Amino acid sequence: VVGGLMAVIFRRSGQDRVDAAMALPKPDGVRPLGQIAIFFAAQVAILVFANWARPEDPSGAWFAIWRAKWWLTSAGAVLLGITLVRWYSLAAWKAVAIGVATAILALARPEHPELAFTAGVIGLAAVTARDQGELGQWFASSWGYAKQILPLLLGGVLIAGLLLGRPGQEGLIPSGWVETAVGGNGVAATLFASVAGAFMYFATLTEVPILQGLIGAGMGPGPSLALLLAGPALSLPNMIVIASVIGWKKTSVYIGLVVVMATVSGLIYGTFIA
Structure with missing residues (x-):
């Protein structure tokens, strides 16, 4: 929505950029969009279904998905394996070996499906780490991001726990302060949370433990x-970087749209859904 509004507001400069891009020669070695979409869809399916939590209501579609979560995760893994073999030059026997080892462990210890999942992840990592081509670059990039993110994530969890506590246990910041600033679902509290969030820096994944502490x-x-x-x-920090690329005028509009859309979404969720 924000991107669409930005395109409408600055449609003239956007059209000039599109015209300039059309005049550029097409780069070599670019994969078709369909292949990229399937590759990422398989990974998203694995991520979503493997982390699907059990709903409180033991009926309905969400509960049915939870009961079938590991079958759905397996389907995503199979799709990922086929994608890697067909389009990313992974040897078929390596993909089959990982799949067979994972299936054997899943059948041997069905009460602990996370063991089979971990084995599949380790197997894929071992195979891609030894690859000298695109898969090796994929692993190197993923491992580099992991080394950057994990220390920040663990540090964020520790700091959030110390300052905000957990549900039922107060941290260093009194709960009354949090309730006064962002308690309830009012316009002022929601707008304050949007503006504060816009200026805060969240390292990747640290927003989850911080938000859990605030909710508690x-x-x-x-x-x-x-x-x-x-x-x-x-x-x-990224406001400054964005402004250096597109200018402060567009950056200011973008910031305003993000704050407004976050506030509206929070009001709708807090009033009608939560």
Whole structure:
């Protein structure tokens, strides 16, 4: 939505950029969009279904998905394996070996499906780490990001726990302060959460433990969603970087749209859904 509004507001400069891009020669070695979409869809399916939590209501579609979560995760893994073999030059016997080892472990210890999942991840990592081509670059990039993110994630969890505590246990920051600032689902609390989130810096994945601590300290559902939407989208450092590329005029409009959309989404969620 924000991207669409930016395109409408600055449609003239956007059209000039499109015309300039059309005049450039097409780069070599670019994969078809369909292959890229399937590759990422398989990974998203694995990520989503492997982490699917059990719903409180033991009926309905969400519960049915939870019961079939590991079958759905396996389907995503099979699709990923086929994609890697067909389009990314992974040897078929390596993919089959990983699949067979994972299946054997899943059948041997069905009460602990996470063991088979971990074995599949380790097997794929071992295979791609030894590859000298595109798969090796994929592993090197993923491992590089992991080394950057994990220390920040663990540090974020530790700091969030110390400052905000956990549900039922107060941290160094009194819960009353949090309830006063962002308690309930009012316009002021939701807008405050959106603006605060826009200027805060969240390292990748640290917004989850921080938000859990805030919710445990009394933050309302609407402001929670507003913070979760505005926080990863913006921060003071990336505002400066964005402005250096597109200018402060477009950056200011982008910041305003993110804050407004996060506030509106938080109000709708807090009022009608939560």
